[in-house]
Amino acid sequence: MRRRTGRVFAAAVAAACAFALVSCTEDSGDNGGGAADESGVAASGEPIRVGLFNPSQGPGTQPGVTTGKEAALEYINNQIGGIAGRPLEIIDCGIDQTAPESTISCANQFVQAGVVAAIDGYNSESQAAVPILTSAGIPMVGQIPFNTATGAAADNRVYFGPPAAAFLVGFMQSLREANKTSLTLANADLPQAHQVFxxxxxxxxxxxxxxxxxxxxxxxxxxxxxxxxxxxDGDPAAAGLMTSPNDNTCTQLSQSLRSVGYQGTMFMAACTDFIDTMGADAVGAQTYSPIWQPPSMDSAPEPAKANLEIAEGYVEDTEGTGGFYAYGTFATLVDFVNGLNTANVTDFTGPNVLAGLKGLTDFQSFLGPQLTCNKPTTPNCTTEMLLFEVTGDRTTEPVGGGYITPNPDVLRLIPGAI
Incomplete structure (x- = not known):
């Protein structure tokens, strides 16, 4: 197992963490570089510091975010040479998605720490941080804007995956094409969930x-x-979860759906662990994702297939929670680093980081499609998404053979989706 040691916080940040409603730690992977893994290139020099809004507290935790962060730091700093040769350092700030004030506290800590970007770890209360970060010139970077207000504007933010609406449209398009016209979905009883529905x-x-x-x-x-x-109840054609905090929720719900006799299409958000647990009982279930995941390895095109093998090795080495949030966080951080290297950013300020990422055109993401991030009306670099169906051998295959492009006329109904 690869090991890391943390850096000591600056005094102001340590004080903020000690008395805030949130917790924060600092990670840079082997003290800012260390020895390269096998034939890799180790980063060295002054770290590039970013913040991470990590939903690691409260009832809506997503433990895979921590796993993905730790795995990505090892890969970035000890294998691909970091950002312009310098190591990535992450201030990991734990937030509670039921308490917007924890997101605000983290945003203020990031400003004090002088980060050049803040990574949105699938935080449904991310909008609470936007005014603070924008005022400080710190861009928000993520995979999917779980908060609809955050996703409604392009200012000072970049998301490598599609908007949340794309997954809904893509899944319902697929249902309609299969002549399935009823859908019941569950979600955690949080304010953002009600707004989405x-x-x-x-x-x-x-x-x-x-x-x-x-x-x-x-x-x-x-x-x-x-x-x-x-x-x-009412035997809908499809039923399940729109989002899930962790794979355990999907596993228990899918088992319960089968135990109560439901035989329709189970929709299990972006989960994957239930497939191994349920075996043949999972066949026919569907999941969504902005990226290729381990159960779809055999179907993934290059370079996603080779990159997925890399990510799987680093995620497994952490011995932490896997699943979508781990691989999604890994991909987000690697795309952040590769994007800045592609843009040849060398002067690391918030505005320069934002300009570099916004300038990406036809950029091949690590585990997903090519991205173009300069659209003035949306923070998202793509609308393409993946819809997977569980096959008989405990693997998944993409519905339609690959990426789905949701109907743009429908997406235009949602602010910031296109």
């Missing part, structure tokens, strides 16, 4: 000719049998 799911379903219903569960401890019974 009310402002996105219902009108998108109407546009695509699908009856959409939403139900909610307490994020701290759902009764999965009761949740599955409610989801299966």
């Amino acid at each position: 009310d402002t996105l799911m219902v009108p998108l379903g109407q546009q695509l000719g699908i009856e959409v219903n939403g139900i909610y569960y307490p994020p701290a401890g759902p009764n999965f049998t009761a949740l599955a019974t409610t989801l299966a």
